[in-house]
């Protein structure tokens with residue numbers, strides 16, 4: 001199975017053997033992982049997606065367990081070491097992670113609000129083990145691997161990521177995005193302008 005650059009980045013971060021692929025949609029990631037000897041449970045809230053995934057499993061000649069469910073509901077999480085949630089927003093991801101039991105590793109790629117995502121997942125008893133920045137078709141993606149445990153972070157770590165803050169390509173793009181938000185606001189005393197200018201300053205002195 002040939003994955004997109006984004007999904008390949010997610011797959012490369014897997015270091016476990018038993019994965020829950022939450023919101024599997026087409027099921028491509030589960031197919032790839034199964035072909036690489038990783039046991040998968042492919043889940044989705046949409047039965048149509050699961051039917052589409054089952055079709056793809058047949059085409060690729062792989063057997064993968066599936067369940068139609070909201071997040072981690074009705075799943076015995078103790079049978080798995082890794083949960084993957086990719087291609088959803090932070091609000092939905094955090095709702096899924098409010099499940100009473102979680103796997104030791106979480107691999108998450110959110111479409112938005114990465115600061116809130118990092119802060120809230122750390123509050124759940126995880127630290128940031130790895131972060132990867134990937135660009136595909138002019139879209140920017142961040143994939144974060146969390147592991148159970150604790151580590152201290154400052155505000156800048158939550159905003160840009162403790163690992164990505166050392167990634168020049170990511171920081172260059174991040175500063176450009178901040179600058180383009182600032183450029184669109186006429187009132188330079190605006191709180192949003194001050195907020196982003198402050199981040200740029202912190203990144204330059206980091």
Ligand SMILES: C[S@@+](CC[C@H](N)C(=O)[O-])C[C@H]1O[C@@H](n2cnc3c(N)ncnc32)[C@H](O)[C@@H]1O
Pocket residue numbers: 007022023024025026043044045046049069070071072085086087088092096
């Ligand atoms: C944009 S697709 C991403 C698919 C795949 N994970 C990827 O990264 O390419 C989002 C998928 O998440 C599913 N989804 C949304 N909310 C969900 C939830 N609460 N529980 C399970 N699946 C959900 C949607 O039905 C959809 O198939």
